[in-house]
Amino acid sequence: MSDDAMKLVVVGAAGRMGQALIRLIHATDGVTLHAAVARLGSAFIGKDAGEIAGLGPIGVPVTDDPLSAFLHAEGVIDFTTPATSVTFAGLAAQARIIHIIGTTGCSDEDEAKFKAAARHARIVKSGNMGLGINLLSVLVEQAARALPSNDWDIEVLEMHHRHKVDAPSGTALLLGQAAAKGRGIDLSDNSTRVRDGHTGPRPTGAIGFATLRGGGVVGDHSVIFASESERLTLSHNAGDRSLFARGALQAALWARDKKPGLYSMLDVLGLATH
């Protein structure tokens, strides 16, 4: 390990993404696992983080003390729950360290708290840390700009594994935002998040969402542009979680020389159009 390796904390260390991150950090030059944090009362406290991630022992015991974990770290990578990420945003801002947030299902109030924390911290937050989806969002924005809303309806379809607790997915909302931006409209005023029963006809210009859950699907997303006579579908399928972990590490390294602020993966990847 080199002396200037970036010291990273993984919170939610025993989770699906936490384990993927521990494996990737262990295999990547230029970063090192400084600490691994799990929930107070978790059965994983005191266990070796490498053992949990299937690597064998790496000498990093899982802790329930985020404050000590953040103290001498340079960044924290956080795929947990909205309330947890809000708490960690406050602690990361106090410690003046980089906070990479992949957690989805956050409310507007949560987002306001991340924005406040970003006055002191470098935060990169995205509903999807992968290159493919972020590029797709640029294409969706372009397509939505080019296809007139009186002729073309937009539907966002997503499928995830049976354990997922939020809907629509963070990625579906990110793609919906990109479509709304292309159309020059506000997503919150122009979306249909669920349909059930006698819904009446589709409102012109609405961006619709549909959610499927089942099995072990890592993450499938399609944005469908439908007119009376043709249909254009832009799709992405995630093969495994390491792609999200790679994006999160890229974000942490990118943020190293940045000023405090709330950044997205589009900023990290140089795809932002603003």
Ligand SMILES: NC(=O)C1=CN([C@@H]2O[C@H](COP(=O)(O)OP(=O)(O)OC[C@H]3O[C@@H](n4cnc5c(N)ncnc54)[C@H](OP(=O)(O)O)[C@@H]3O)[C@@H](O)[C@H]2O)C=CC1
């Ligand atoms: N942006 C992106 O690219 C991606 C985002 N995600 C998002 O990341 C989040 C996590 O996903 P996933 O890994 O599948 O979920 P998991 O449920 O597998 O992992 C979440 C982990 O966070 C832990 N946790 C909860 N509360 C705390 C706390 N207070 N302190 C420390 N740890 C805590 C949980 O512990 P316990 O089980 O003990 O409660 C669990 O281990 C979701 O919001 C998901 O949508 C996922 C993949 C990619």
Ligand SMILES: O=C(O)C1=N[C@H](C(=O)O)C[C@H](O)C1
């Ligand atoms: O919960 C997941 O698993 C995933 N969550 C993110 C989302 O909500 O879009 C990203 C990815 O699709 C996997």
